[in-house]
Amino acid sequence: MSWLPIPSDSDFTLANIPFGVFRHPITGTGHPAIAIGEHLLDLHVFSTHGGFSQLPEMVEHLEVFKQPTLNAFAALGQKTHRAVRAYLQQVLTADSPLAAVLQYDETLQKQVLFSQDAVEMLLPMEVGDYTDFYAGRTHAFNVGCLFRGTDNALQKNYEQLPVGYHGRASSVVISGTPIMRPNGQTAEGVMEKCKRLDLELEMAAFVARGNKLGEPMSVVQARENLFGFALMNDWSARDIQAFEYVPLGPFTSKNFGTTISSWIVLPCALENFKALPLQRTSTIPVQKYLLDPEEKSVYDIALTVEINGATLTKTSSKNLLWSFPQMLAHHTVTGCNMRTGDLLGSGTISGEGVGEAGCLLEATKGGKEPVALGGVQRTWLQDGDEVVIKGFCGEGETRVGWGECKGVILPALDI
Amino acid sequence: MSWLPIPSDSDFTLANIPFGVFRHPITGTGHPAIAIGEHLLDLHVFSTHGGFSQLPEMVEHLEVFKQPTLNAFAALGQKTHRAVRAYLQQVLTADSPLAAVLQYDETLQKQVLFSQDAVEMLLPMEVGDYTDFYAGRTHAFNVGCLFRGTDNALQKNYEQLPVGYHGRASSVVISGTPIMRPNGQTAEGVMEKCKRLDLELEMAAFVARGNKLGEPMSVVQARENLFGFALMNDWSARDIQAFEYVPLGPFTSKNFGTTISSWIVLPCALENFKALPLQRTSTIPVQKYLLDPEEKSVYDIALTVEINGATLTKTSSKNLLWSFPQMLAHHTVTGCNMRTGDLLGSGTISGEGVGEAGCLLEATKGGKEPVALGGVQRTWLQDGDEVVIKGFCGEGETRVGWGECKGVILPALDI
Ligand SMILES: [Ca+2]
Ligand SMILES: [Ca+2]
Ligand SMILES: [Mg+2]
Ligand SMILES: [Mg+2]
Ligand code: NI
Secondary structure, three states: OEOOOOOOOOOEOOOOOOEEEEEOOOOOOEEEEEEEOOEEEEHHHHHHOOOOOOOHHHHOOHHHHHOOOOHHHHOOOHHHHHHHHHHHHHHHEOOOOOHHHOOOOHHHHHHHEEEHHHOOEEOOOOOOOEEEEOOOHHHHHHHHHHHHOOOOOOOOOOOOOOOEEEOOOOOEEEOOOOEEOOEEEEEOOEEEEOOOEEOOEEEEEEEOOOOOOOOOOOHHHHHHOEEEEEEEEEOEEHHHHHHHOOOOOOOOOOOOOEEEOOOEEOHHHHHHHEEOOOOOOOOOOOOHHHOOOOOOOEEOOEEEEEEOOEEEEEEEOOOOOOOHHHHHHHHOOOOOOOOOOOEEEOOOOOOOOOOOOOOHHHHOOOOOOOEEEOOEEEOOOOOOOEEEEEEEEOOHHHOEEEEEEEEEEEOOOOO | OEOOOOOOOOOEOOOOOOEEEEEOOOOOOEEEEEEEOOEEEEHHHHHHOOOOOOOHHHHOOHHHHHOOOOHHHHOOOHHHHHHHHHHHHHHHEOOOOOHHHOOOOHHHHHHHEEEHHHOOEEOOOOOOOEEEEOOOHHHHHHHHHHHHOOOOOOOOOOOOOOOEEEOOOOOEEEOOOOEEOOEEEEEOOEEEEOOOEEOOEEEEEEEOOOOOOOOOOOHHHHHHOEEEEEEEEEOEEHHHHHHHOOOOOOOOOOOOOEEEOOOEEOHHHHHHHEEOOOOOOOOOOOOHHHOOOOOOOEEOOEEEEEEOOEEEEEEEOOOOOOOHHHHHHHHOOOOOOOOOOOEEEOOOOOOOOOOOOOOHHHHOOOOOOOEEEOOEEEOOOOOOOEEEEEEEEOOHHHOEEEEEEEEEEEOOOOO
């Protein structure tokens, strides 16, 4: 038990210790932090005041917490991440051998503990490149049916490799950033405000350590090279997408904003929540470079999407055909180099049941069947809509979650 | 005339003054430079030694030349780029009012002038995001015929907007970097060394100044926000591309390497080489946000591709349906934010005539008709092939060019 009060339904228990970056209210600069209950712990100031003096392996690396992003910390590798998390768990556990570092030092507490409500969160990583995959097979199939009919819904490549495309890194924004409805072309001669604005429920992963150009990563290496996971909303302008996406894929329909959660949960915090991925139906074996030695290669995280407080989606992150290590290994198969801070999206996550669709395109069958949301009918996102994605696993003291990934829709510019 | 000897066929005349970054042989760090004849001028050391003391508007910005990339210089804007180019033209002109800065100072000359042959060039810009367009209509049509038949060769969007896709920034490499033949999946159950390795002849543009998320750039603003132009080779694994590209576009077939020329030519150096773009055939007018007020919106640059010294392609960069300002404006139409250093590719540039194909896919009609190259027949790139793209306009003392954009193919890794 922590000496800090942790609400019983908190995502930020001692079992979690997720990493993020907040704007320090005095300096105005980004400081790395971890979340605990309703507070965050400023790792910059904590490390400056000797907070890590009893963790020898960090003593020579404390400059990583002086950076305005988590990239330098991520680049230290999983062994260090695990050690720092375990150390901070001890520091925050009541009357543990390390509790003395902070539990009884009220002066230091005042300097390093902030109420999450009182501070602004910043992008936790500098994203070099962002890639969005398409590993949610239920989503891919449902959308494929809408766009190309049932027979061609899934292309021949779908079960052979993790289909993905390069996204736009510059417009990755932190939870809470408003999203402006885009203008764009939706048909020949038609320029208009997007009428089919959608969300996409996704999980995201950040790369801790990359590879050199020309030296692909194995799935095993890829698993070791992940830093952690976030919630993601890949905002999508469906009408613009439908017109622009042939033959080179989505472009301006996706690059106006991609929202990620403020907190990144480490793989070691999710060890108890592993699950089997979706099973392939193809009789052609997976290529060797994509074989994942871990049977339970994905996580069973309870995911929800709420629009203005009404629940649109309840599903699980296990609804993926490919694991993040498989996606990352595939990303490098032709030699592509990854860098610390690179962002991978899972693709929209949908379950097969009613109320499990991870986007409005699926939930409304392409806009044809409005869904009931808190007493109103809804097909696409309207101006002022607030979309909140939540995710967690476990309960009580073992609960591990992300808080929320949120965005509100602003009206389009007048053309 | 310059006081430095400039060979009569040099791309790097006084009329050019392109910018790049080289590794300083003593410090080992990247220094901004300009090319002149067979030399380059180290702007870092030149500015440290008072080289810009007679250019008042640069005096307070000299820190930009202490950076290892041109990003900070680019961010100063076109007015400053033009002033620096004009100043350096004077410094390098024999017995001009500014010649005294360097012409008679042999000590300074020894510190700032290097033979291009003797130094290593580095990536000139830190590329935040890289986007590849598809504005070479002849190429798009020819490839469309091969992939989808004549009737669907150009999709309905093609003449309404500059089709493009997000590329991979991490694997943008400088001319001379070897390119390793990739491995990848080319069909269900088939993992192999790429058999259809191709080049793509493209022009590229770098962004000088970006825009805020949610605030699109007009075409006029986009033209002012360009830094300069480079030659580009978008290496492409056609067999991997054909299997992976549906429905989200090219991915691992393109992300193993994109080569750019060492030198970036400013728009002001190309003023005399403007040309009309390809004419649209659509009767539907161009949307207002894409109207380019400049009739001559592209450049007539003589482009060649050589493989092992034999000419594959001779064409002109005017074979584009969209100008770079149009591409950049479209990129931001839904609100996407651009940043200094962002890279835009034109798409493969091909002319309609024989020998004007900008890639082997077109030149060989999908690999069916080998081309004669210096006495050998060739369909796709072979290990050891050296591909050189060159580009220039004007002649003699008005010649403006890029030198070369080069890469040699290394054998694939054994799987
Ligand atoms: Ca997506
Ligand atoms: Ca291309
Ligand atoms: Mg997006
Ligand atoms: Mg490429
Ligand atoms: Ni408090």
